[in-house]
Amino acid sequence: MKTVIQAPELVPMTGSEAVAKAVLQAQVNFIAAYPITPQTIIVERLSDLVAAGGTGAVFLNVESEHSAISACVGASLAGARAFTASSSQGLALMHEVLYLTSGLRCPIVMAVANRALSAPLNIHGDHSDMMGSRDAGWIQYYVESAQEAYDWIFQAYKIAEDERVVLPFTVNIDGYVITHSVESMTLVSQERINTFLSPRKAPFRIQPAKPITYGPVALPDYYTEFKRQQHEAMLQAAPVVEEVTQQYGELTGRRYSNLVPYALERAKVVIVSLGSVSGTVRWVAKNLRKQDLPVGCLRVGLFRPFPSEQVAHLLQDADLIVVLERALSLGSKCGPLASEVVSALYNHSKQPRILDLIGGLGGRDIPPEKIEQIFRAGLEPQSRPGLELEFLGVRE
Amino acid sequence: MTDSPKLKPGWRELTPAAMITTPGSARDFLTGDWRTRRPILEESKCTKCLFCWLWCPEPAILRTEDGKISIDYNYCKGCGICATECPTKAISMVDEK
Numbered sequence: 297m298k299t300v301i302q303a304p305e306l307v308p309m310t311g312s313e314a315v316a317k318a319v320l321q322a323q324v325n326f327i328a329a330y331p332i333t334p335q336t337i338i339v340e341r342l343s344d345l346v347a348a349g350g351t352g353a354v355f356l357n358v359e360s361e362h363s364a365i366s367a368c369v370g371a372s373l374a375g376a377r378a379f380t381a382s383s384s385q386g387l388a389l390m391h392e393v394l395y396l397t398s399g400l401r402c403p404i405v406m407a408v409a410n411r412a413l414s415a416p417l418n419i420h421g422d423h424s425d426m427m428g429s430r431d432a433g434w435i436q437y438y439v440e441s442a443q444e445a446y447d448w449i450f451q452a453y454k455i456a457e458d459e460r461v462v463l464p465f466t467v468n469i470d471g472y473v474i475t476h477s478v479e480s481m482t483l484v485s486q487e488r489i490n491t492f493l494s495p496r497k498a499p500f501r502i503q504p505a506k507p508i509t510y511g512p513v514a515l516p517d518y519y520t521e522f523k524r525q526q527h528e529a530m531l532q533a534a535p536v537v538e539e540v541t542q543q544y545g546e547l548t549g550r551r552y553s554n555l556v557p558y559a560l561e562r563a564k565v566v567i568v569s570l571g572s573v574s575g576t577v578r579w580v581a582k583n584l585r586k587q588d589l590p591v592g593c594l595r596v597g598l599f600r601p602f603p604s605e606q607v608a609h610l611l612q613d614a615d616l617i618v619v620l621e622r623a624l625s626l627g628s629k630c631g632p633l634a635s636e637v638v639s640a641l642y643n644h645s646k647q648p649r650i651l652d653l654i655g656g657l658g659g660r661d662i663p664p665e666k667i668e669q670i671f672r673a674g675l676e677p678q679s680r681p682g683l684e685l686e687f688l689g690v691r692e
Numbered sequence: 693m694t695d696s697p698k699l700k701p702g703w704r705e706l707t708p709a710a711m712i713t714t715p716g717s718a719r720d721f722l723t724g725d726w727r728t729r730r731p732i733l734e735e736s737k738c739t740k741c742l743f744c745w746l747w748c749p750e751p752a753i754l755r756t757e758d759g760k761i762s763i764d765y766n767y768c769k770g771c772g773i774c775a776t777e778c779p780t781k782a783i784s785m786v787d788e789k
Contacts, residue, residue: 401709462708500711509712521703522710528703 309481311442311474315407315467316341318449319379320351321489322405325496326371326378328356328364332386333419334471335409339381361386365393365406372402373510375501377453380404383471384411384425391429397464398433398526400510403456403496404464405449406434410571410622411471412658420659421471423570423623427632433526435461435533436600438468438570440556442479445469447550450484450493454540457496460532468599470572472659484548492547530601537598554603556595557610559585563592565674566611568637569620570596573662577620580667591671596633604640611641614648616674620667620688622656630685638683647682655688662688723750727770729785731763737782744774744783 309317315338319327327346329339346355354371358364361382368378382390387408397404408426412418426436435455439445445467452465469475500508514522537554545551558578560566567577574595581593594610596603611617619634630638634652641647653670656662666689707713738761745753745761752768753761763774775783 399709500713507715509715509717510709512710512712514710517700518706518710521701521706524703525706525708529708 304482306480307483308478309442309446310337310476310478311445311469312337312409312476313341314442314446314479314481315381315449315469316345317483318446319407320345320353321484321486322379322450322453322493323377323490323495324353324379325376326354326356326368327380328358328367328371328378329380329382330358330361330364330386332361332383334411334421334475335381335383335386335407337475338407338409342379361389362393365390365397365404368404369393369397369400369402372397372404373400373502375496375498375503377457377496378402378404379406381407381409383409384413384419387425387429388413391432394429394432394434394464396511399522401462401526401529402464403453403462405452405456406464406466407445407449408466408468409471409475410438410468418658419471421473421572421622422657422659423468423621423632424657426466426468427623427625430600430632433463433530434600435463435465435530435537435598436468437465437598438596439474440572440574440595440597442474442477443481443550444552445474446481446483447544447548447552450489451537451540451544451552453496454493454543455533455536458533458536458540459497461529461536463526463529463533468571473572482548482550488547492544534598534601534603552597554596554598555606555610556597557592558582558594559592560594560610560614561592562590562613564590564615565618565671566591566614566616567593567618567620567667567670568596568611568633569593570599570622570633573620573622573656576662576664577667580664580671584668584671589671589675591675596636599633599636602636602640604636607637607640608644611637611648612644612646616649616651618651618653618670618674620653620655620662620670622654624654624657630683634683634685649681650683652683652685653688654685660689722766723769724764724766727765727768728788729770729772730765730788731768731770731772731774731783732786733761733763734782734784735760737780739780739782741779743777743779747773747777749773 456465621631630652
């Protein structure tokens with residue numbers, strides 16, 4: 297008798313649908329979100345599914361993103377597992393409450409469909425939105441595919457709610473490229489998810505019978521101590537990410553990590569990137585490696601807490617590091633991702649040259665040919681300064 | 693860089709999120725030292741109308757058992773609303789020294 301190996305059932309889904317599916321499988325109690333392109337379909341699907349009944353979740357219609365995140369904070373303090381999603385201008389409108397969310401230690405998970413910020417008006421993908429809220433005290437992970445978006449919702453809740461962490465978490469999903477593209481997905485059964493993710497434990501939830509105060513004033517004599525606590529929680533998140541991704545890998549066979557290195561051994565030119573472009577970079581690197589060209593790439597998944605030590609360890613032997621960056625810090629020597637890479641390498645004696653390439657802004661495509669050009673140009677003998685910033689494909 | 697000597701709890705000892713688990717802690721937070729002007733009550737002019745008690749935002753106007761009022765200087769921030777509202781001008785504000 298032949299042994300039949302059962303192939304996993306593949307389901308076609310967009311990144312947005314995958315996120316909505318995962319949110320309900322994560323047994324979220326409370327959802328408040330306001331639609332904004334390209335995140336809209338996440339909210340629409342959740343609204344449909346909750347209205348159809350049987351989910352046990354409350355969907356609150358709100359008049360703005362500021363209200364959406366505020367309502368989530370209230371629900372989270374009352375002990376709920378809360379979810380919201382936003383993008384671009386919507387995320388910017390949430391900005392002040394993002395700091396409250398982390399300061400009040402609410403383990404809310406938010407899907408951010410990364411999109412450029414106005415002006416000029418642009419609805420397409422780049423990372424300017426999340427980078428604008430980079431320091432709001434949220435754990436930040438940038439996914440590469442719809443499958444990852446789905447898988448990271450579960451892991452995000454488990455990490456965010458861990459008692460060593462208790463911080464909010466953003467799952468960053470490139471607008472359109474991931475939110476609107478259909479992929480073959482492998483879903484996890486509800487039964488298996490339940491063995492991985494238990495209902496939220498909230499030992500200090502607000503309840504009338506046992507009143508506690510959240511959000512009191514902390515004057516100059518106390519404020520620093522509370523920020524120091526938050527910094528510690530963020531640092532503690534790193535080992536928890538390691539544990540949780542390990543557990544999820546055992547459950548599903550899909551093991552994720554902070555960083556996704558490819559062909560870094562003896563690589564002279566390395567491209568560092570976030571999000572969906574990383575798949576294209578890896579594909580090009582693979583093809584060039586077949587031609588014996590010493591190139592490699594490193595995708596950064598976890599941006600906060602930033603895995604500095606690991607990044608430095610992986611990149612220290614490269615001659616040239618090209619940071620392919622879909623955001624910029626106007627007037628700065630380099631963009632937000634390059635600035636992390638530079639500071640990670642500061643303590644290492646061998647400081648590779650770094651080219652910060654600002655590209656893919658406002659959804660501009662970065663095709664494989666462009667990436668190949670970047671690799672090949674990097675391999676040519678040159679005398680670049682230590683750190684340089686250039687705009688990829690800008691018309692002069 | 694740590695401040696010394698240590699007078700207040702360090703970050704490891706404080707509850708997360710500045711959460712306060714025991715109600716009524718505002719009682720222990722004296723705000724009287726914020727005051728730059730001090731309200732002085734002239735009892736002979738007071739008609740016990742309680743306008744000051746009603747208007748005080750703290751509240752730092754106390755009612756005593758015999759129906760009189762007194763000022764709680766532990767919490768009075770010296771805003772002067774009581775002095776402004778008093779119909780008989782029984783409260784006057786003087787500079788703190």
